[in-house]
Amino acid sequence: MLALDIRNLTKHYPQFQLRDVSFQLEQGYIMGFIGANGAGKTTTIKLMMNMIRADGGEVRILGKNMAERELELKQEIGCAFGGIEFYARSKIKTLTDTIKRFYKHWDEAAYSGYLRRFKLDENKKVAELSTGMKVKYSLALALSHGAKLKIGIQPIFFVMPFLLAMLMLIPSWIYFIVPMYFFWISVPGIFGNFRTHNDLLFTTMMPVTKPDMVKARVSVIIILEMLHVGFAVIFGLIHDLVYSSMNITYYFFAPTMGFWGLCMVIMAIFNLVFIPMYYKTAYKYGGPLGTAVAAAMVFAGIAQWLGIQIPTLFDVFNVSVADHLAVHALILIAGIAIFAIFTLIAYRVAAKRFLNVELL
Structure with a gap:
């Protein structure tokens, strides 16, 4: 018997629509909903619990229809x-x-x-x-x-890095996507949550300076970025252990030290663009997020394209990695340095901009 059987669940709102959601959960298993704010996670669960009326579809729990057997099932x-x-x-x-x-x-x-x-x-x-x-x-x-x-x-902001890092176990994949999920999922969730709870207004009433407020949020971003990269590195090492004896052909960058250095540069570019842009208002994050993600993806795309098109780079990153460990170490160190410098610049610019923001 299924613990949960969701079929074509639909809910329409003026500004949001949940369409044809279907999934099943067997007894004895755990399922997680992962997504940004506004993706429909809570709406789906409220529909499952019959807290809001569905416009279509069916919810069956333990083999029984929730709409018909609500009191019994609860x-x-x-x-x-x-x-x-x-x-x-x-x-x-x-x-x-x-x-x-x-x-x-x-x-x-x-x-x-x-x-x-x-x-x-x-x-x-x-x-x-x-x-x-x-x-x-x-x-x-x-x-x-x-x-x-x-x-x-x-909210699972601090669990998300672990879950996403497991994607590093996919053989011969586009591994740049793993750290990118930080921009696509974690950041919208974090800053959407900040805005929902209006924490900025609350914080300004406390004995805290505006630069310290910026520092706190930037610290959250850095911690989550390091968690994403850190867990990805761990699973990258597991990836190497699992597939070391297999003859896998990498068409994209393999998870090497040099690759992680490039990931640090991607994070650095994101911070340099997103943080100062966000603190023009300290409220609207959609525009800054889109611009920063685009900048990071352009760098990642160009780096990956060069890695495929230039035979020497392809050899360094994917073929004779062991023969170029010094190069990889240098790229990693440079990536960390760029991350630190760009993030520091981003913080200082953001703190200066935030001083001129009038909070309504």
Whole structure:
């Protein structure tokens, strides 16, 4: 029996449409939704939970139609939507005493175990919990009534690098795409989240200077970039171990030290373009993102084209790599240096521009 069977799920909004979403999940498996803000992840899950009305399609959970057997099926579903944001003045104990009455198979022992594991104080009010503790409380509720299907919504910015890095295991692929996913997925998610929560306005009310605010966001970008590249390097090494005994023909750059140096240059170009452009307004990120991605892709495309067209470069990167380790090391060092210099320039220009931005 399938745990989840989604068929042609459709939802129309004036500015957004979810069309013909279909997928299946067998019992005992884990599935992850990955995508930028606005891609339709939360909408799909809300449709699955019958929280919003579908314009078409069908949701079957544990073999039963959700629209027809909603109350019965919700006994079997544990859902954690990131955190508890309602009844903020209620104590955890009071809120739990109310919620558990709705579940026939509530397991008090399991719930108490999660409270201990998550270090949750039942006498605290919801408003007193940090964002992370709210998530833990939400999970404790979702996991304490014997649910057969668990659904959770959480931003996974710091998990995404690991997931995307696994693409390095594909033999003879265009590996430049792996770090590029940082621009295509992570950055829109991060800055969309910043704007959604209006954190800029909140931060300006704190005793923090504008340059420090820029430094904080640039630091987030750098950390995520390094996570993307770092995990990609690890899986690149695994790739080498797995395929070292196979006679694989690389038509594009192989994952070598020189390749990672070029990846650092790609990140550097992105930072140099995106960060200063974004801080013209510190709010609109679409235009800066598109321009920065285009610049990074142009460099990657030219580098890859030269690597294919020029026999010497093709030999250095794909054929006799072991004979040119010094060249690869030099490219890597140069790439790291360019990344550091370009990012520092980007930060200084952005900090200067942000001083002139009037926050509304």
